[in-house]
Amino acid sequence: MNEENIINGNAALQPEYKPYRKHSNKIHKKKDVNRQAKVKKKLKVILNICVFFVVGLTLIYRYSIIYNMQTELNSVESNISDINRQNENLTVELVKYNNLKYIEENAMNKLKMVVPNKQNAVYINLDKPIIKAQKDVNGIETQKGMLNKLKQLIWR
Template identity: 45%
Template sequence: MIVVNKDNVISGNTVLQPEYVPYVEEEQEKLRRRAKEKRLRQKRLKGKIKIIRNITLAFTVGVILVGRYCVIYNMQQQLNSISNNINEVNRDNENLKVELVKYNNIQYIEDAAVSKLHMILPDKGTAAQADLGKEVIKASDKKSDTQAYKSIWSKLSKMLF
């Protein structure tokens, strides 16, 4: 008999079921290879998980930083806008002060009265002067109607209660 395939060696009668002799060393080698491959797969999986975690962490930190810079930028824009408004209001106040000084001049007031309101300048002989220090209207001694009603009401309430 010529043996072509050493893995399939049959010894004994072909009528009987041949006995299979397992190669223990090959089985153990296969188990070792499988265990090694399993460890390599687990390492690769752990490495991928670490990479995904780091990418997620970097993305989260980036989003937080960009969001914070957006808030700072918006606050800076509001500050600039408010500063511009304050400067504009200060300019308006300065303009109003200048106009107030202009209107505070007695010569300007006289010119406006003569030209716009058609008033005439008084002569010294026809001018009438009034003493504003004295009381012109004297206080009357009569009680007003409301005081009379109040006094009547108070008398009635005293009598009843």
């Protein structure tokens, strides 16, 4: 039997339809509650998807920042190693030029210098002042004279 459609009387005549109000309201309420529950579930699913999407984007952004920092670190480390190699090469060259024999050979061959003898050596006492400083009296007087002339021109 169908509880929704209850017919009283003879079935030959078209009876008047009288649904139960309480019962039909419950059915409509159940349908509304079911629809609301479905909508709420869909909203929760959409909200969860959005939250996971935002979390995923932030994680990808953070990993990209970390990757960029790592590449910069690697480039700086390679620059440091290159500079260290250059520094070592320069120290080797300094040791080469610091050798007295190398300096003497360059002086004799390239600069045509001669090894001094005791006979050619000249000894000088550097403790005594050899040249006395003289004051430039004429220069000071000319400067004073020029300053006086300028003052006279300005103050006229």
